[in-house]
Amino acid sequence: MNNQYLFDRSFGYSRHDVLKTTETSRLVYALQPNDAIFEHASEPKRPVAHASGVNTIVIDKFEGRYLLSGGADSSIAIWDLESRLDSEDTYKPLISADRTSDEHKLGITQLSFYPFDSLAFLSSSYDHTLKLFSSETLEASASFNLDSVVYTHALSPIASHLLVACGTQHPAVRLVDLRSGASTHSLAGHSGAILSVAWSPVCEHILASGATDGSVRFWDIRRGSAELGVLDMEDSFGTMPQRSKTRGGFPNSKAHSGPVNGIVWTEDGRHLITTSHDERIRVWNTDTGANTLVNFGPTVRNTHLAPLVPILAPTALLPLEKDILFYPNEREILMYELFEGKMLRRMRRLNQPGVVTSNATHAMGQRNTLDRVTALAWRAHDVELYSAHSDGSITAWTPRTEEDARLDDExxxxxxxxxxxxxxxxxxxxxxxxxxxxxxxxxxxxx
Incomplete structure (x- = not known):
């Protein structure tokens, strides 16, 4: 088959990257949990990264080597993804700060590396603060008290400005300027707590936000009246509601019938994906605001206020218009074709040795939340996915190779x-x- 691709490319019958995307997409479809264990020094008897659960993870986009994790007990750890010993299949943290630290008093809600330098990162917490840390020492160099629970924050991946958009219990998006060290202004329009924020990957001044009121709003931070528009789940034609001149605002259109706790842009910025407690995933055309009406089926679960953000596989690994979405669905990860809503796989891991799960919960017919997937991260420059779990573990998902299949057959x-x-x-x-x-x-x- 590969020879056929090479033949077609040499005679101009196909694009030069067809063979590459065919192979890389095959690897994406073949992701499976490997045997690696993230083990914290303070929990030698339990192979977990954080004793009280992992709330968030992120991987640096420069080298794709360092993973940052934040715990429900306010602990933070940095892991070198290339430091695993093959003989042990175990990762040890490069550096960590446990829950006795004086920095955060309550659980971490979100982590993000500095946009242009992985030597610094930001953290937000239920203790009302946003902090800037050194990745080398895990010491905070700046702290911002927002006087409200900080559910999420976001830095633009392309912007020259250093504004951090923060979603809090307050019904307005808070912007913090890292240069001046002050909270510059707020973006008012929502009527409930802000659970999700995301900057456009192609326009440095455009921001999207979702809240408990079910609305998703667009903002242009350069404008005095920053709000650009609001999404409407009934709008499949792209007639995004316009600002009312008489009432001075936008109508109360809803993107979802429940709190919106997940927003992610596609790499080209042409589409927005939102998730909500109404257990729907919606895909929007950002040029028109139209609901594309992609149906992801009845399997989607979403019940927690914490951010639940799906991720997209890098488009460079996939054929054109075949974007793949990974969604953290309670105790499994669902793989979908983004623009068709077709479920490709239900990815589940086996119980890890030493990780406690609740059999009693299953016996009572209730959901087992101890193993819930809380966050996902893609490793840059590789075909690797990482998932954080409420039982304190982190799982690495790597492609099942032909060698793996041969060994399994043997x-x-x-x-x-x-x-x-x-x-x-x-x-x-x-x-x-x-x-x-x-x-x-x-x-x-x-x-």
Missing amino acids: EEEREEEETGHKRKRGVLEDIYQELTKRKITFGGLGL
Whole structure:
């Protein structure tokens, strides 16, 4: 098959990147949990990254090497993804700050590396603060008290400005300027707590936000009246509601019928994906504001106020218009074709050794939240996915290679042979026992 792709490319029958995307997309479809364990030094008897659960993870986009994780107990750790010993299959943190730290008093809600330098990162917390840390020392160099629970924050990946958009319990998006160290202004328009914010990947001044009121709003931070528009789930034609001159604002259109706790842009900025407690995933055309009406089926689950942000596989790995969405769905990860809503896989991991799960919960017919997937991160420059879990563990998902399949087949053959030998041995033992127990007579005399 590869020879055919090379032939077609050499004669101009296909694009030059067809062979590459065919191979890389095959790897994306073949992701499976590997045996690596993220083990914190303070929990030697339990192979977990954070004792009280992992709330958020992020991987630097420069080298794609360092993973940053934040715990429900306010702990923070940095992991070198290239430091695993093959003989041990275990990651140890490069540096960590446990829950006795003086920095954050409550659980971490979001982490993000500095946009142009992975030597610094931002963290937000339920303790009302946004902090700037050094990645080398885990010491905070700046702290901002927003006087409200900070559910999420976002830095623009392309902007020259250093504004951090923060979503809090207050019904307005807060903008913090890292240069001046002050909260510059607020973006008012929502009527509920802000659970999700995301900057455009192509326009440095455009921001999207979602709130508990079910609305998703667009903002241009350069304008005095910053609000650009609001999405409407009933609008499939792209007539985004305009600002009312008489009332001085936008109508109360809803993108979802429940709180919106996840927003992500596609790489080209042409589409926006939103998730909500109404257990719907919606895809929007950002040029017109139209609901594309992609149906992802009835499997989607979403019940927590914490951010639940899906991620997209890099488009460079995939054929044109075949974007893939990964959605953290309770105890599994759902893989979808983005523009068709077709479910491709339900990705589940086996129970890790030493990780406690609740059998009692299953027995009572209730959801087991101990193993819930809380966050996802894609490793730049590789075909690797990482998931954070509320049981304190972090799981690495890597492609199932032909070598893995061959080894599995050999293992199955070995097990079948051993089973066959055991079965034969059991039959012989039964025959032997039957013969030794049977009474044998000679010449009519019982012996």
